[in-house]
Amino acid sequence: MKKITIAILALIILGMLMPAGFSTDSNLVITYGETTNANSNYKSDVDSFFVKQSNVDLNNVVTKVITANQVNQVSSGITGKSYSSNQILSSAFLDLNDNDNLEVTVDKSKITTITGDMYISALKSAGITRGHVYVTSPVSATGESALAGIMNAYEEATNLEIPDNVKKAASDEIYTQGEIVENSGVDANELSALVDQVKEEVANDNVTDHDSIVNIINNHVQNNNINITNTDIENLADSIEQVQNVQGDVNHYKSQLGSLLNSTSDSGFSLDGLLNWFKSFVNGI
CATH class of the missing domain: 1.10.10 (Arc Repressor Mutant, subunit A)
Structure with a gap:
């Protein structure tokens, strides 16, 4: 009876500690281009790439949709291009649990212009230096629109907004390099x-x-x-x-992001640790 009572008490405490919406991991975010999101086959292809490359269960991932309007807010002021809702194909997956360094894995069979190094350079220009990002598309795409999704994913995962002028500078870098590669x-x-x-x-x-x-x-x-x-x-x-x-704003955002990621990494709380403690505690009674 004592063993059962303590077990029930431990489960109640565990339930109180679990945050609302615990079924998702806020450090894992997928941003689908709206064209991809609207097509179940496209979405399945994209998900397959993410699972194969990251070995992550996508059932626990936060998902968002990047629209043509969001992309156009940035691209139209840089290249003059305006995209329709059936042209936003590039999709990105951010794993912020893997945050010791910044790494970008690009599906080279689908992303035709923007390379992993280009994404890394642009993200560093925005003050982002940690996390693993995966980029793909269900069909051939330049990959330019994925940067908007990647930055959106970081904002979702960290609840820190990237300053608009910093977003524009990083996006301009991607679009400029993309244009040069395509034209020259x-x-x-x-x-x-x-x-x-x-x-x-x-x-x-x-x-x-x-x-x-x-x-x-x-x-x-x-x-x-x-x-x-x-x-x-x-x-x-x-x-x-x-x-x-925009280095002043970049450095401020980078400092905020670094403090957040460091505090998360250094936190003494671990659900896995709590579960292990609970199992050993009950077994030891």
Whole structure:
């Protein structure tokens, strides 16, 4: 009788400790492009990629839909493009439980333009340096719209809003590189490496002048023997200048995010630990 009473009491305490909506893990978020979300076959294909790559049970994942309107709020001001509701295919899965470093796994068989390194560079421009992101599409897609979903996923998982000017700067970086790859045929990985080198030099020397950034890009273009046009260089300079100009907001967001992730990682509470304690406690009576 004593054993049963203590067991019941422990279960009551465990129930009180469980947060509402415990069936989902807020550190796991999928953002579906609205075209993908509206098609059950498309959605199944996307889910299959996420499960295969991450080995995560998607039944416990928070899901959101990224609409054409959300993408257009960013893209129209950068590229002038406007997407319809049947063009938002790219989807992303964020696993913030895996948060020691920032890693992006891209389905190269479906995402045609944006590479994992490009996503990583843009996310770091937004102050994001941890988490594992997976990106795919049910059919061929550039992958540009996925960045909006990725940033939305981080906001959902952390309950921290990324400043709008930071989102725009990171998105501009993705769209600019995507345009150059599509129009100039330059190797995407080479371009991404070039952008990282330039951003590092600009940040280290705190360069904000447009012409100075253009000169830095030209130097790296020549050193790396990359063939891009003067227009490409000007557009890259505009993009990197934007990133540099929002560093104050980036650093503030990055500090908030780091504090949140560190406090979560260092927390002494663990449901698995509590369950193990309960089992051993009951078995030991």
